[in-house]
Amino acid sequence: MRNATITGWGKALPPLVLTNTDLEKIVDTSDEWITTRTGIKERRISHVEATDLATVAGRHALAAAGLEPDALDLVVNATCTPESLIPASASYVQAKLGATNAGAMDLNANCSGFIYALVTASAMVSAGVVDRVLIIGVEKLSYVMDLTDRSTCVLFGDGAGAVVVEPTDEPVGLAASELGVDGTVADILCVPEFGTVGSPGVRDPRRAGIKMEGPEVFRRAVTKMGEASLHVIAEAGWRPEEVDLLIPHQANQRIIDATARRLKLDPARVFVNIHAYGNTSAATIPVALTEALEQGRVKPRAKIVFAAFGGGLTWAAAALTWGDRVTPIATSDAQVPEPDRTVWDVLAPNLEFYGNQERSG
Ligand SMILES: CC(C)(COP(=O)(O)OP(=O)(O)OC[C@H]1O[C@@H](n2cnc3c(N)ncnc32)[C@H](O)[C@@H]1OP(=O)(O)O)[C@@H](O)C(=O)NCCC(=O)NCCS
Known part of the structure; x- marks a missing residue:
């Protein structure tokens, strides 16, 4: 039987760091509040385009799989930004990688986007389409991010x-998956204008x-991530x-802990890196998977569960063997370019734009 399995993995985190202490300088918050309510200590801010990050992560994944870019049949860019x-931003990634034989598309299911893409791609590979x-x-x-x-x-x-x-004849890869959404409550987590709903040019x-x-999204995330995980x-x-x-x-961190409790898993079997990066939406799971492999926490034939919840309101879970x-075939020296500006320089347009909202309209 033809199955689909993950053969390569990689990540790209921009070097500029924004700490909780930095945030104390611009909003009425504290490191203590953020740490205890969310588990986050710091996050990364990109000075390059998202497709530059995507290309670096893609190069590492290709090297780990032992593939050249022209071996790809499809590039799927899961993103909501x-x-x-x-063009769909995947076109830029295809060009930057030199994936000359691939199709390319963006897929947006917000924070559940990576699992949606994995389920889609695995089905296409298993069916022999790619x-x-x-x-x-x-x-x-x-x-x-409104600062x-x-x-x-x-x-x-x-x-x-x-x-x-990639395809495999071994009994590995996705064993079960669940994709869900409740669009009737989509407005409780949204960017009100990021599309044709807005006025042209404004x-x-x-x-x-x-x-x-926040609290309503929190409640639903805890319920759905736990339920979907148990289902798969x-x-x-x-x-x-x-x-x-x-x-x-x-x-x-509290949503992660509640999900783990629902599954009765001890913390040693739950991967967490939220303290270092915060919520990077569709990027969290492939970054976490890559770090789990780097840290030797994925063993051959391991039973792994991915679970996500986010805008949409979407949720998704996958059980895979x-x-x-568990080691890369090769490595890549691709890296995000060193920034020539500080994190405050990069955030200055954001602070100016969102800082104007009281006065506008
Ligand atoms: C956002 C979230 C961290 C807020 O935590 P919470 O414990 O629910 O906190 P609340 O929203 O009830 O706010 C509690 C108090 O903290 C305040 N507060 C909110 N953000 C704050 C901040 N950054 N710093 C300090 N105080 C803050 C609130 O104003 C409120 O004050 P009040 O009691 O005087 O009104 C939490 O609801 C959450 O994680 N929700 C889900 C987020 C999520 O998963 N989103 C994406 C899905 S992919």
């Missing part, structure tokens, strides 16, 4: 993670940043205690 809509797919979860959320709004700006960051999916700072009913574990024919590693979306190889 594309640098352009026409052979080799590069999936990238990439975000430049600093573009929509005057303490209820949201402390939560997010920029970054990219990538995987390569970007209103009051409607251009992320708006969120059951559908895979596993028992929760057999799960070797849960790699959850990194939105809030890892293959035999």
